[in-house]
Amino acid sequence: MPISTDARVAEVWDRLASVTDPELDESVTELRFVTAVEVDADSRVHIGFRLPTYWCSPNFAFLMADDMRAAAGSLPWVRQVLIDLRDHMYSDTINQGLAQGHSFKATFAEEAAEEDLDDLRRTFRIKAYQRRQEAVIRHLMERGWTPAAILALDCPHLATLAIDDPETDRQRTRYLEIRAEYGGPTDAAFTSAEGEAINPETFADYLTLLRRVRINTEFNGSLCRGLLQARYGDDEPASAPDGEPTLADFIAGRVDARNERGNHSCRK
Numbered sequence: 001m002p003i004s005t006d007a008r009v010a011e012v013w014d015r016l017a018s019v020t021d022p023e024l025d026e027s028v029t030e031l032r033f034v035t036a037v038e039v040d041a042d043s044r045v046h047i048g049f050r051l052p053t054y055w056c057s058p059n060f061a062f063l064m065a066d067d068m069r070a071a072a073g074s075l076p077w078v079r080q081v082l083i084d085l086r087d088h089m090y091s092d093t094i095n096q097g098l099a100q101g102h103s104f105k106a107t108f109a110e111e112a113a114e115e116d117l118d119d120l121r122r123t124f125r126i127k128a129y130q131r132r133q134e135a136v137i138r139h140l141m142e143r144g145w146t147p148a149a150i151l152a153l154d155c156p157h158l159a160t161l162a163i164d165d166p167e168t169d170r171q172r173t174r175y176l177e178i179r180a181e182y183g184g185p186t187d188a189a190f191t192s193a194e195g196e197a198i199n200p201e202t203f204a205d206y207l208t209l210l211r212r213v214r215i216n217t218e219f220n221g222s223l224c225r226g227l228l229q230a231r232y233g234d235d236e237p238a239s240a241p242d243g244e245p246t247l248a249d250f251i252a253g254r255v256d257a258r259n260e261r262g263n264h265s266c267r268k
Contacts, residue, residue: 008039008077015071016047022063022124024221025131032228033064035086043079045072050086052227058090062097062104063117069098087231126193127213129182132175133190134210139168147203151190155179158189 016037017029028034028049036048047068051061069081083098085091097107104117136158140150153161159176163169182195190198198206228234 003077005039008043008075009037011075012037012039012045012047012072012078015075016068019064019067019071020128021224022060022121023127024217024224025124025128026221028064028068031225032234034068043077045078045081046084047072047081048084048086050228050232051088052224052231054087054089056088058088058094058108059104059117059120061085061088061090062094062107063121065094065098066104066117125178125181127217129175129178129193130210130213131217132171132178134207134214135168135171136175137190137207137210139163139165147200151188151198151200151203153189155183155185155187155189 013029013034016034017027019028020026021028021031021033024031033050034047035050036046038046040046049065049068065083065085069083072078072081083095085094088094093107097104137150155176158172161172163172179189182193183191188197192198192206
């Protein structure tokens with residue numbers, strides 16, 4: 001029995017949900033960066049894509065669009081994926097480059113001579129690892145776990161540990177997914193992103209590093225959601241994950257972002 005167009009559209013949305021903004025570590029669908037998905041009679045997928053500002057960094061825009069193309073293209077029935085990035089200073093260049101199957105360097109030629117998206121991807125993958133790890137460690141410490149007990153956990157025990165907070169449970173699952181990229185399934189649950197053991201004597205300093213990554217990411221995420229809402233005025237603006245501060249929280253001083261702000265593509 002043939003698969004209906006609606007079912008195929010739903011399959012594409014499901015695949016796109018796994019694509020994240022590399023710095024924010026949030027799904028492009030939850031961020032409302034994806035505006036539309038259509039499947040035509042020739043099994044070609046058309047994806048509408050937008051960003052919070054006209055000048056969002058082209059390397060970030062290209063990376064997300066390329067990840068969307070790969071995610072949708074992994075479906076066996078898809079013949080071609082066409083990305084339609086709109087309202088961006090490099091919309092035409094990025095859309096044409098992706099349609100022709102070009103890399104970022106080939107798309108931007110001399111302008112991207114020194115750019116390496118693989119290095120960029122690795123950098124933010126490490127930040128995602130640190131952010132997810134911090135969420136789980138913070139939860140355990142709030143429940144009275146000592147640094148020694150936390151560092152003694154291995155991956156199997158962390159996977160089966162009872163966690164009473166839905167957002168932390170979600171981050172635990174996401175952390176274990178990314179943890180598998182840095183070691184085996186029975187290894188220590190918490191190591192540095194380089195795979196090194198965390199020194200109990202410098203555990204507090206290590207947590208300060210993780211907190212800085214989290215605050216920076218949360219601020220950038222709140223900023224991007226606010227800019228997207230201001231630009232497009234959606235009736236239902238993208239909301240922050242449970243427990244994360246909003247831009248209003250930062251502005252009101254309820255979260256200290258001093259000296260912790262990064263250079264997310266929204267502001268480049």
